[in-house]
Amino acid sequence: MENIDYARVFEEIADLLEIQGANPFRVRAYRNAARTVETLSQPLESLLKGEEQRLEELPGIGKDLAGKLRELFQTGELEFLNELRQQVPASLVQIMQIPGLGPKRARQVWDALDITSVDELEQAARSGALEQLPGFGSTMQARVLKGIEELKARAGRFKLSDADIYVQPLLAYLRQAEGLVDLEVAGSYRRRCETVGDIDILATTSNGSSVMDHFVAYREAREILAKGPTKSSIRLKAGLQVDLRLVPQESYGAAMHYFTGSKAHNIAIRGIGRERGLKINEYGVFSGDRLICGETEEEVFGAVDLPWISPELREARGEIEAARVKRLPKIIELEDIRGDLQMHTTYSDGRNTAEEMVQACRERGYKYMAITDHGPALRMAGLKPSDFRRQFAEIDELQERLDDIRILKSAEVDILEDGSLDLSDGLLAEMDVVVIAVHSKFNLSRAEMTKRISKAMQHPQVNILAHPTGRLINRREPYPVDVEELVKVAQNEAVMLELNAQPDRLDLRDFHLQMAREAGVKIVINTDAHRTAELDYMHYGVDQARRGWLEEADVANTYSLAKFLELMQK
């Protein structure tokens, strides 16, 4: 019964209801609720256990959906979903994953051809039965077959850092087009989401531009998905989709707001506009047919009496309410960072020596750093106690020659299966800061894993829990663990939680960070660099921290060395 995916259940209900032809607003309610429970900064389970009506206080969760969440929590099942699956084949929702096929056409192939799965649909398309259906032509049939192939290849979402590989060359190419004024990346990339489904680019022009023709002629494009005067999409050879939107220069602000999203944020802002008799779209803010403003984002927010909101916060997770009462957080910036507390050297699995890492940290203006090579439990990469002592002596020597940075002796100590550590208390006592993390034995139950990590955190010499959930984006699920409980332990034991800035970790997640902030637990943003260049991953960590509403004071490595050392006192 542990680990019910509440969001998935609501998503499935939304899909099935939509195929059934239910009221679109009812469908949207389920989709919104799925989003809400997925990204909750208060843990859903503690709300579910509570006696009171706390669940109903969540935006978009009323009596009915709260009841369904409770039923799921208590029984592990949902009668309503089971009944729905009797009425609509559950495998039909897969058909909606194919580009160009939505609820109406899923319904149509089910009704007309008794198709209930992607495989059956593929057969119908191959046999030519599909193009006989009203509304389906040969073009559509071919598109479906292609869509099914792509679905099998499964490009999926791209890590933000992978998207970065393609963004700069593409922008450089687009800038060659005639008639361009602005060119900016919007969408989830601008909101600095940990993964992006595509790249959304906004261009503006004063007198018309040839940018659309130029765009679809990009040599890295594999396919043109759509092409119109204001909006075109291509798929890159790498599989990544790119959407380009072109609007008049005077619509820059409104278009940027629209194209940055998120969708839920847009709907909320437009709803507020509507209450005030305003129409907000990507071209501007309108009163009737009269354009009121739209040149800048500030104007758009201003039209609904809100201050400008950072893109990272635009997720309809309370930022609008916070902005309304002037309580938006002043979120952290890269320049606030004064140190990096996890990195590796050639002593373990790093590529650069301690001296090189120190030099690289000084170049980045850091005032302190910790060298955290692995303990002996990592057999290939780990250090024996004697290696650590050798390294500490080397650090002493390096430190003697430097007065602009403090090198903290440390280690990334492994949390063993029973919650004990792979280095002795004696050795830990020789360190300035102790970082702990799980690196093996992931297949414990949630309760066991939580107990294991909690025990390690209770060790009196431990300061930082690194990459607390162990997930690797697109490669490895987090091990099962109760992050809410870890936050509580961190609070009681004065342990800090790491936000690991490696772009495939970004661990903790944004909503975990919000949870920690609300509990007053300090976060440390570390790059876990395995070479000097990886120290620059810090900005990914800061981006994630911004999405988690963290302010400078919430992040321990924004403090001066003295203050940071003070924070570690138990």
Add this chain to the structure above:
DNA sequence: GCCGTTTTCGGCCCGACTGTTTTCAGTCG
């Protein structure tokens, strides 16, 4: 299905691109 000091009923964001639609539905952003 949710929501509300203008409402407990009647609203719910708004627009672009595609295809076979003869005047616009479906899908997607």
